[in-house]
Amino acid sequence: MSAHIDEKSGDHALETQLSKVSITSDRPLLITDADEVLFAFMRGFERHLHANDALFNWESFRLNGNILARKTGEPLPNPDVRTLLMSYFEQHTRSMDVVDHAPAMLQQLSLRMQIVVLSNLPHPQRPARAAALQDHGMSFPIISNEGSKADAVAHLSGQTTAPVFFIDDSPTHHREVAEIADHVVRIHFISNPRLGDLLGPAEASHFRARDWPEICAFIEDHLDRHTETTPA
């Protein structure tokens, strides 16, 4: 119980993390997910499953029910799936492959907007994720979050009058963000093509991207059309 209280009131608390991110009030903002958006989550997770006598069956876009014991072919119970997910983050957050073009496109976008990484991963792995981002030239503020991302997105997006963009692979996050921060432009992106084929565009998203160059072009086009140009 005390650990729970510490989580809520300590360095990991969402309010504490958000208070440390400074947002410029008239600069466009990009809030981006990490797993399956900046890092090749599924590629590494499949390797981790194989190393632990399990496999992903590629039936649908979800982990629970789709991870099988290699020997029996039976779906693992949800607590075992969670254990494998936690050990994956513990062992591989620092070393996950980066998604093609993500660093270069973020560098380009950072010339005209501020960028925050909003990642649902266990709080103890936040430093490893920050280091991995730095390794790949993506030294942007990183917030570790649990559950819905809507509160964090609403808080961050409320601090700028300029356009705000949100990128995530999960349709659930798009729906929850749309419910309380509908002005945020929502981009649905699943970097793993095989995983992406299992799911259509998220209903609550404005755009489904196939790769980072498409994301970059979409955002730049939106900014060109929606931000005032300074007179020459």
Ligand SMILES: [Mg+2]
């Ligand atoms: Mg993700």
